[in-house]
Amino acid sequence: MRQFVVVGHEAPTEPSFSLDNLGGAGRLDLLCRCLNSALFVSHGIREDVRVHLVLSDTYTLSVDGETVRQVHPDERSIAARVREALEAAELAIGHQPAEPAPGIALYRMGLAATLERLATSGTLVTLDPAGTPVVAASLPEAPIFVLSDHQPFAEDERALLADRDAQAVSLGPRAIHADDAIAIAHNALDTDGFQQY
């Protein structure tokens, strides 16, 4: 299984945002694109993928490629599903998520609790131009890629990742958008390190 955790530093935690201005809604547009790149292939969904969007360190929206239904790849449709989940937030109690639709769960958890929840399901990888080149790195069997939105990781987030021995991997010399990085990470795995075409 491949997992992607995307940290949205300013993402909405209330369903009151407008679908007409996702950029203004804490850059929810960016998180929606990450979910898209992580989940979709041409005319299909990657069933072996889970995506976790951390919303302002308050909630984490988890989407399971195996069980999610009726998602469309455009930003507005995905944002509408995020809003739906936030409308159900009061049902997220303790470690029990709200489950507004199949394959979609909203946890009342920030980054630390989410990493703890995922700890036994894979190995953390961060994407960083200063990390080990992906062609030289040996990616884990069950990678959990942790990415940040338009802001860099905060100091305490870096500390969390370091405490959990996250492996830093470089996808290239340029700093690129998180959704493009996800597409490249998938490609590195799909091709077994750019070897199988």
Next chain:
Amino acid sequence: MRQFVVVGHEAPTEPSFSLDNLGGAGRLDLLCRCLNSALFVSHGIREDVRVHLVLSDTYTLSVDGETVRQVHPDERSIAARVREALEAAELAIGHQPAEPAPGIALYRMGLAATLERLATSGTLVTLDPAGTPVVAASLPEAPIFVLSDHQPFAEDERALLADRDAQAVSLGPRAIHADDAIAIAHNALDTDGFQQY
């Protein structure tokens, strides 16, 4: 320079579409994401890129990374720029484009005329899981990647590309979304064929 031509088979040719349903507007959402992946890096624009969106073989919207201003990466903002350009369509006469904003030009040209227009500016490359693996292919100095939307290329489009000796390159074994393919093509070039990190 890197160029990307994306063929939108059902894309709007009138500005009357709704920004609230880009998926329903001939999958304009997909074209917007392609423009995003082609043009943007983290907190910046790739100045050496030009993107050409072919709209239902009627118009081609060309965006020049060097001169375009005030574009935002979200689908809705990009679609609004496409709509703006279509509103100026009557100013596109013969081979003279409408230029509704700096770096944005709307040509009254379909795929054939666009490929003819670009013929001296680079070498055509198509992305195809059955092509030469990108790691074995020698990508041209000035590649013009030609991609299709959610539909495969039509027979006559394939013929056009073959006539112009387009090189078929594979990015991997899975059929992926065009915008993800663009991200990977950029990455292959940014890393000099997955060698420079």
